[in-house]
Amino acid sequence: MAATTARPSVVPKKDLESFQEHLNKSTRILALLGAGLSASSGLPTFRGAGGLWRTHDATSLATPEAFGRDPGLVWQFYSYRRHMALGVKPNPAHYALAELARKKNFLTLSQNVDGLSPRARHPADKLKLLHGSLFDVKCSDFFCDYLEKNNYTDPIVPTLAIPTDESDPTTNSALAARELDISDENVAIPELDYDHLPKCPKCKRGLLRPGVVWFNERLPSDVLEDVDTWMDEDDIDLIMVIGTSAKVYPAAGYVDIARRKGARVAVINMDKGDAPASGLYSRDWFFEGDAAQIVPELLKSVIGETNTEELSDAAQ
Ligand code: BJW
Secondary structure (H helix, E strand, O other), X not given: OOOOOOOOOOOOHHHHHXXXXXXXXXXXXXXXXXXXXXXXXXXXXXXXXXXXXXXXXXXXXXXXXXXXXXXXXXXXXXXXXXHHHHOOOOOHHHHHHHHHHHXXXXXXXXXXOOOHHHHOOOOHHHEEEOOEEEEEEEEOOOOOOOEEOOOOOOOOOHXXXXXXXXXXXXXXXXXXXXXXXXXXXXXXXXXXXHHHOOEOOOOOOOEEEEEEOOOOOOOOHHHHHHHHHHHHHOOOOEEEEEOOOOOOOOOOHHHHHHHHOOOEEEEEEOOOOOOOOOOOOOOOEEEEOOHHHXXXXXXHHHHOOOOHHHOOOOOO
């Protein structure tokens, strides 16, 4: 990576030194990523501030039951999330983790569906998307197996376009300025029925749905098998738990599995209260603050400086 002027440290020196000493000699490293990793890119997390979409708790829309009840509302939520994710960029932590994957035997388990790690060119074979992707779509019909990966069409159907401000005469020429924030309570969400939602091109019957894992759904079996295979290969030296409340299973359970395989745990989180359920042990680390700043600094002893200005976004 290109050398840049060093930024002031955001991590206590003693902790940084002991972490890097362990990182440098680690041969098998795991990371569990959550929404906090993408917070400084501009995407809201699920729990806590920002976890509300209009009056809806984001997690209450992430269920098959919500989709069954009101697919129009759930599609509006996901269409908005797709649009937001396409409008932001990977941050230095996404790039630093991608670089570590090129340098070490390092497997990343991401709960994030925002596409930012792939866009930071994280090697695909070392990135396991536990909860799918906003940019995969699949048929919601139980008997149809249609799945399309990397669908970046925004909006996915014209009826899911973010409403525009027709009343503002200055905005006709500038699409970006015409878009209203659908998370704003004052912007009406149109009621969308079956006829206005994306249909499966294969069975021509089922509605398409986002290719993400909702509550009470199984995680993708091929992903889980790959993770198990890697975990079973040998002991693990280190697990980094980055920007996640670590409350959703089975993802959160990987922290304890890694610990049982010998891993020391390093948590990087804005909130000191969000340690893994099993707590922190005396040889663990808790780095409090913004992952986008802390992660590149922690990994510097292996990957060098992270200069995002010289790094490319795979989406461009
Ligand atoms: C920063 C920061 C900054 C902010 N820098 N940090 C065992 C025990 C109890 C329950 C269960 C269990 N096993 C299974 C369950 C049930 C359930 C579950 O876990 N429930 C719990 C809530 C209690 N799990 C499931 O249902 C899973 N399926 C399953 O187990 O299937 C089994 C089955 C078997 C047989 C038949 C059928 C099924 C599926 C879970 C799917 C989760 N899906 C979601 C939605 C994905 C789509 C979408 O995006 O809309 O995944 S829910 C949501 O939570 C999303 C996230 O990936 C996930 C985790 O959230 P995350 O990333 O941790 O975000 P937050 O907001 O919680 O935390 C952000 C953190 O960042 C905070 O700590 C901040 O402090 C921090 N932060 N800014 C650093 N700048």
